[in-house]
Amino acid sequence: MATAPEKAGQRPMKPRETTMDAGALKRPRRWHILVFLLPALIVYTAVMILPLIETLRQSFYNTVDGQYGFVGLGNFKVLFGDPRWAADFWNALRNNFVFFLIHMVVQNPIGIALAAMLSIPKLRFTAFYRTAIFLPTLLSFVIVGFIWKLILSPIWGVAPYLMDLVGLKWLFAPWLGRPDSALIAVSLISVWQYVGIPMMLIYAALLNIPDEVIEAAELDGVTGWSQFWKIKLPLILPAIGIISILTFVGNFNAFDLIYTVQGALAGPDKSTDILGTLLYRTFFGFQLQLGDRSMGATIAAIMFLIILAGVSLYLFAIQRRMRRYQF
Structure with missing residues (x-):
């Protein structure tokens, strides 16, 4: 039976004419x-x-x-085998791990707690609190280091006076001048300056949780801090993982604050010496110590390998397990 176009004397359209040229489909x-x-x-x-x-x-x-x-691996053999080099390197590496652990144990939990409190819907002046806590992050490390040296100074600092007002002056000590407390004091100064970063990242992750999840939890009777521990915390684990690896990379690249507060020698008695300050003294030299570019580059290479190992562990081992908590 003839179709309508054939009855009208029209030539039927061929299939190749109905398709566009393959070249025209290519994206520019x-x-x-x-x-x-x-x-x-x-x-x-x-x-x-x-x-x-x-x-x-x-x-x-x-x-x-x-x-x-x-010289191949000769510089690395000197760094690990020579008693003088090895003592300084292992001391700096140990201090660096302590510096990192204090940030992980103090800074990040405080940041998570602050973010959880700021995410309370009925909390007033939330914008003011966010700004006040995040403001030290914007300050120069030179300003922060100089201010805290003045505050904690046993001679002209205000810390003894403020502690005396609350009856705790007997607890005051020259923390920056004692080998057993200097590293902890500098670490807490760094925590004070940078606690706003994990707070803001966790706060953004909490705001990103769908309202349907929160409403379902409330219908089941899960509210308050119980809701945070059982519902919100598992959902922000990917953000916590990112904060942890950023803390690791930042702490093993640290140099500026310790240099400002304790100087290049990272005193007293190298108790605050980390890999960054050791690298600076070795590469550029300081006072009577001459600079050694090759050994400085060797320390920098070790720092790079440590950071690379930590980041690789996170990307290939930890992050894969956290994907189940992503939206």
């Missing part, structure tokens, strides 16, 4: 993306990638018998 190449990314890529390569590669390369070179050449 977006060269403008590369153009916009190129300046940032050039700057990042010049400032970060090339110095990192050069530092790693320099850790395998040193001066032997007046000749600068390749």
